[in-house]
Amino acid sequence: MPTHAEDRLAIRELVENWAVWRDAGDWERFATVWHPVDGWMTATWFQGPAAEFIAASREGFERGVSILHFLGGHTADIAGDRAVAQTKMTINQRSVIDGVEVDVVCTGRFYDFCARHDGEWTIVRRQPIYEKDRLDVVDPASRLELDPELLARFPVGYRHLGLAQTKAGFTVKLGLPGLTGAAVERLYVEGTEWLAGSATAGNPH
Template structure:
């Protein structure tokens, strides 16, 4: 973690923002979750791309259908005055029924956050998921997850299982999300984020 300006207490505040935001999402504390975003905040995940307000509304339905847990890694936080960039490693865990078989889905990714300080409070202004890889396994080792190679044709390797899982539940998962299989897109994404924050380019 680093500061271009400010104090270590600002790093702690941003870290608290990141962890409390995911806690509220996983617990279904929707009114609390809304406090962690600016009015103009946007979010892009595999299945959603839009405003934070709309994300909360759609997340209520996803939460009822397939609860998930977000396991967080230690973030990298860079602060410049009232703006910050935070990269948070994350593992999403879902357990549910896939074509009649109880199944665990695990997706490995990182979230790239833009945060802004208003007074003493930090809030998220933009969040983008960057996908690494994912797996789908039966809860019962003796069972078999019922999918075929054709199910994965045309799906991105960085989030193909998650894409299949959400599509089966009626959600549209576009093929243009950020993932490690498209490094040029990631370079542009990071350059834009660090420019927004007035920070040196990360490479």
């Protein structure tokens, strides 16, 4: 059996592979990070099975949607063949708002429900936690005025990201976990229950 240290390294590699293969458009290898039956992704712009997320990501990649991920500190709680991993991350999206090119940077954590499948660690459910974000115009000489009503529609953790994605034609989900609040507290409970043997990885729907 793998040691605890080996499991930690494998889970960290799993999380890193997700970011590198997804952003590079390496779709065949990207599919291997997910649990083949239960894989589920929740994001601002997508909620559904991993296979559908891969297809949607690929379609966006091929038409030039620019969403990149960068990773930071990492920790994992492991209980047998299950784990909950948390990884500091940023989501970087380049977009055009009202004719002005912008970069939106959202800082948070990937909160991953993981399980060993056929001896390999896989992601059963990924739920980002959105802590704060910002928007910058790419050309400093450009001027952009944001719609305050649209901006106020979204939680503070992904306010600018939500606005940019809405302007790009995405339907953005409200009420996703932030740094504090009921949604993230519920997520922590679901993570604890997952490690204790719950039948499902919380309720992402």
